[in-house]
Amino acid sequence: MALSTQPYKGARDFYPPDKRFQKFMFSVMRKTAERYGYEEYDAPILEPLEIYTAKTGDEIVNDQTYTFEDRGGRKVTIRPEMTPTVSRMVAGKRQELAYPLRWYSIPNLWRYERPQAGRLREHWQLNVDIFGIEELDAELEVIQISHEILKNLGATDETFNIRLNTRKLTNYVLADHLGLDDATTHSASKLMDRMHKMERSEFVKLLKEVMPPGKADELVKLLSVKELSELPDSIKSQEPAKRLSALLDLLKKSGITNASYDPTLIRGFDYYTDIVFEVFDNHPDNNRSMFGGGRYDGLVGMFGVEPVPTVGFGMGDVTLQKFIELHDLMPPIGTETDLYVVLIDEVSDHARKVIADFRQMGINVAVDWESQKADKAIKSAVKKQIPFCLFIGAREIQDEQYTLKDLATTKEEHGSVEYLSKVIKAKKAGSRYLHITG
C-alpha cells in the first residue's frame, strides 16, 4: 500500500515557488511593521489549554482546536491564535518591559475545523500589537500599519475598505438605549454581525424573534446609518461615539480615505473592549472581511498582573493571498539562485575554483554536475527560473574568460569572474519586486 503524498487535511505544502511567494508577503509585512518601530517576537506552538478556555470560558475551544494530553497528563493545545500567547508573554515580564511595547510576529496557527474557501486548518497570521497606550494613537498606528501593508503590496484605497465600530457604543445602544437584557444583547449582536450576509427582511424577522418588534425596528434604523453624525444626539454624545469619531478624523488626516463607521461590526472574540476594525475586500468575487483587530485592554490582566491597555490586529496569509491574486498584485518572484554553471567538458579543479570565486563574490551558484549536454542544462536552468547560465569548457579555461548567458535575453558575454559577477548583480538589483524600499 503506497503512502499518500497529500499534505494533511486543511494544511498546505509549500513547494519552493509557494515558499517564495510566502517570503515575499512576509517580507512586506515585516518591513512595514518595522518601519513603525515594531519588533519581532516568537513563542512555542504549544500552549496549555487553559489560556484559551479561561478567555472564552467555553468547551468550544476543545472542539475547534488541536488539544491533547501529554505524557505528564497536561492538557496541551496547538495555538489557534497568537493573542493569548503574546498577552501571556507581556504579563510574564509586566514590570521589566519598556512601554509602550510594539511587537509583531508571524506565527503558524491551527484550528480543528472543516476547511472551506479562504479558511484552512492551518494558516500563518501576522500579529501586530501595541501595549501600554490608552489614547487613540494606538488604534491609529495599528490601522495605519494594516493599511500600509496593503499599499506596499501594491493595492490602492479603492480596492479595500476599513470599517470601524466600538464595542462600548454597541453595548450602550443595546443595553442602555434599547434597554435589552444581557442575553438579548448577546443574541442581537450575533445577528448584527451577520446582517450583511442576509436579506434585510430576513434580518428583521430574526431580530424580532429575540426582542420586541418596536425595539427591533428602532435597532434596524440605527444600524442603517452610514455615519456617526446621523445617530440621535443621545447616542452620538456618548464618550465611545466621540472617541470613534475622533479616530475617524485622525485616519482621514493621515491620508486614509477608505475608513468608515460600520454599526454592524462586532467581531467574534469576546476579549475586545472598545474600538474594533475590519478590512474588507472590495472585489466583487471576494466581498468579505479579510482581517481585523481592535482594543483588548483586559487580556494581560488575566495572568494576575496589572492590566495593560492593548491594541492589535491579525492578518492571515490565506485571505491576503486571495486578495493579492484577485487584484492582480502578484509580482514575478524568481528563485534566489542567480547562476547555473554548466561544465562542458569535465569537472576540473579550475572549474571548481571558478565556482568558488563566484560564491565569494556573493553570487548564488548552482552547478549542473551531471548533464553533459548544454541544451539539457539550459532547459533545466530555465525550468528552475535561474536568470543566468555560465559555461565552463576548454576554451574558457584556457583564456580564463567565461561565457555568461542571460537566459531571458539569450545574450552572451565573456569575461572574468569579477566582471560577470557585476553583470549578474546589476540585473538582480534591477528586478527588485518590493514596493517598499530597503
Added chain:
RNA sequence: GCGGACGUAGCUCAGUUGGUAGAGCGUCGGGUUGUGGUCCCGAAUGUCGUGGGUUCAAUCCCCAUCGUUCGCCCCA
C-alpha cells in the same frame, strides 16, 4: 458537528445505457553530442481514490470509507 458537488495518466478533462480506457498539455528520447523557449518524429505512464456488495463480468450500479471542494454552524 451538519448538508451539497466531485474523485479516470504528472496536470486539465473526455468516455463507457456494465465487456478492465482516450485527448490536450506536460515528461522522456531523437532530429540538433558547446546553447533553451519554435517546429517535426517517436515513446512511456493508469490497481478509473480505497474497501465491500450485486453480476458471468464493475471504472460505470449499490453501500461504506478516505480525500477534494462549496456552503452552514462557528469565526481566524
